[in-house]
Amino acid sequence: MRRGAVCGAVLALAGVAFVAALAAGGDPTRAAELDAGREVYDRCLACHAIGYDRVGPRHCGLFGRRAGSVPGFPYSDAMRRSGIVWGPESLDAFLRDPPGFVPGTHMTWAGIPEPDARSQLIAWLAFATAPSRCGPAAAP
């Protein structure tokens, strides 16, 4: 199996709270935010993984990535042509109302109305999808 997939699985299955605590460098507020965000990410787990493509594309390397650009993933035309680059602001708008923000998207999911849950999730995504953690260069 590819290392990206393994790393995604590690993040998904085991020790994530521990990893988050380490990443927070002893800052309890930050650790709590990452933990809460990881829990919100459970809502994505029917369709996504960090390290490999599923119903939705992998999230590894998400920040700074052009929407619809994971090679080989069968995106909708709507996503491919959206012109979005993923970052905290575009993710906040998309995750509030995916079909509203990208009409015609295959991510047919109503979104996360609570601003706090979204910001926690985006903090977790920024952490967990960093290529140094989930990409080919990440430690196994």
Added chain:
Amino acid sequence: MRKSPSVSPTAARVSRRSLLAGGGATLSAAAIGLLAGAPSLLGARAARASDPSADARILNTALAAEHEAVAAYQVGAESGLLAKDALDLAVQFQGHHKEHAELLARTVRALGGAPADPRSEYAFPVDQLQSQTDVLRFAAGLEKGAVSAYLGAVPLFGNRDLAKAAASILGDEAMHWSVLRYILGENPVPVAFVS
């Protein structure tokens, strides 16, 4: 009960036959909902209220997730890590996902769409599945995610019969999630509201 390492006596006592019979009854309710929804889309009332191709897109995304769940349970069933009771449950739950998939595909077709096919391969984290607990935890995560996925689909349907059918499937996935938590020794119903 909270720390039960394997399938609990309660779960095991219920025979597979009676479990299957109960499951069949639940799913035919979903079937009625879905099949009731599809033809009514052709009516004028529904045509005004909803866009069949948008509803078909929602069903197709759900179908892709159901295909993956079927494949995931296959990996679990073939892992050799599941004791008989757990294996029976996995096979039964897989059967539900197959029924969901068949129904969703049929409904997408009835709406004039092309149903999503299963992927030729799935990248499951097999390296991480070393024990029965790992397999059940993995399945529980997928089922929990499926509940969230259907919850997020329900309000998007233009056709309310399809929303009702999706909610019926949601209920089935929530039962899977709960039973898996129970046999993992976790609180089977940890929240009053799913999200």
